[in-house]
Amino acid sequence: MSVLAFFTWCENTWLGDAIRDSNWLFPAIESVHLLGLAVIGGAVLVVNLRLLGFGLGRQPVAQLWRDTRPWLLGSLTVMLASGLMLFTSESIKLYYHEAFWVKMSSLLLSILFTFTVVRKVALADPGRVRPLWSRVVGLVSIVLWSGVGVGGRWIGFS
Amino acid sequence: MLGFCQWLASTPWSVALHESIWVYPIVESVHVLTLCLFLGLVVIIDLRLLGATMIKTPASEVVGRLEPWTMAGFMVMAVSGALLFYAIPVKAYLNIFFRFKVLFLVMAGANTAVFHRTIFRTIGDWGGDPKPPLRARLAGGVSLILWAAIVVAGRMIAYNWFDKQT
Numbered sequence: 001m002s003v004l005a006f007f008t009w010c011e012n013t014w015l016g017d018a019i020r021d022s023n024w025l026f027p028a029i030e031s032v033h034l035l036g037l038a039v040i041g042g043a044v045l046v047v048n049l050r051l052l053g054f055g056l057g058r059q060p061v062a063q064l065w066r067d068t069r070p071w072l073l074g075s076l077t078v079m080l081a082s083g084l085m086l087f088t089s090e091s092i093k094l095y096y097h098e099a100f101w102v103k104m105s106s107l108l109l110s111i112l113f114t115f116t117v118v119r120k121v122a123l124a125d126p127g128r129v130r131p132l133w134s135r136v137v138g139l140v141s142i143v144l145w146s147g148v149g150v151g152g153r154w155i156g157f158s
Numbered sequence: 159m160l161g162f163c164q165w166l167a168s169t170p171w172s173v174a175l176h177e178s179i180w181v182y183p184i185v186e187s188v189h190v191l192t193l194c195l196f197l198g199l200v201v202i203i204d205l206r207l208l209g210a211t212m213i214k215t216p217a218s219e220v221v222g223r224l225e226p227w228t229m230a231g232f233m234v235m236a237v238s239g240a241l242l243f244y245a246i247p248v249k250a251y252l253n254i255f256f257r258f259k260v261l262f263l264v265m266a267g268a269n270t271a272v273f274h275r276t277i278f279r280t281i282g283d284w285g286g287d288p289k290p291p292l293r294a295r296l297a298g299g300v301s302l303i304l305w306a307a308i309v310v311a312g313r314m315i316a317y318n319w320f321d322k323q324t
Binding site for chain 1: 195
């Protein structure tokens with residue numbers, strides 16, 4: 001099955017049909033997606049601003065990582081679920097939209113980077129992480145996550 | 159008020175902004191994406207006031223260190239939001255969701271002002287508590303509800319289902 005065939009199948013599921021047939025379902029799901037965006041933004045920024053040396057500078061990064069993790073995972077789940085619903089309502093259009101692929105690539109990289117590199121630096125013994133390295137990691141993480149947001153906004157312009 | 163909005167809509171810059179191919183979408187994108195910075199950190203502060211996250215970090219530290227970032231984010235939100243309104247003053251004024259958004263914004267501002275003038279003054283006493291006092295939790299909870307309503311109302315401004323007819 002090709003990717004396009006799979007996307008076509010997604011668009012023809014009852015979920016895609018239901019969202020397209022409704023006036024208010026799409027904006028309602030998009031509102032949930034936006035609320036998730038705020039929470040994920042907060043959870044990502046608290047840790048990464050700290051890595052950059054801003055924000056909650058007096059708290060250990062490991063503690064901030066652990067404390068925000070449930071909110072990061074929770075908001076990520078909400079984003080993926082609501083995003084999948086939005087996706088089924090216009091899958092074929094998205095297949096041909098470069099912004100969609102930019103967004104998905106950035107999302108994959110952001111998740112991988114966050115749960116490998118950021119996690120490792122956050123949980124490492126602070127004395128063994130060079131300040132420059134933690135700043136680089138914080139900056140790369142913010143840039144990657146921003147790519148997901150910009151890509152998402154760009155999907156709306158077509 | 160409608161007359162003022164009609165005058166505003168007739169100014170050359172409003173027309174230029176409304177008809178621009180690039181500037182309007184860019185301002186809109188800035189407005190939406192700054193949500194992460196502004197509302198993201200507001201949510202973290204509110205959750206801390208509720209005792210729902212970062213309970214080992216003193217609330218005084220969370221408010222004191224993150225609030226400057228939310229203020230910076232708010233400036234960007236306010237300027238980009240004002241520009242978005244300036245591009246479509248009449249349409250926005252007649253839109254029920256826009257009116258609700260303004261109402262909720264005023265309420266959120268009042269909630270923050272009350273918080274800072276009352277229970278926040280004694281944050282030195284309770285800042286280290288995992289669970290802040292009721293009035294602080296109330297401020298955090300009300301803020302979360304109002305900002306969620308503001309986001310939803312803002313998204314809905316794009317729809318004119320319930321618009322008054324001119």
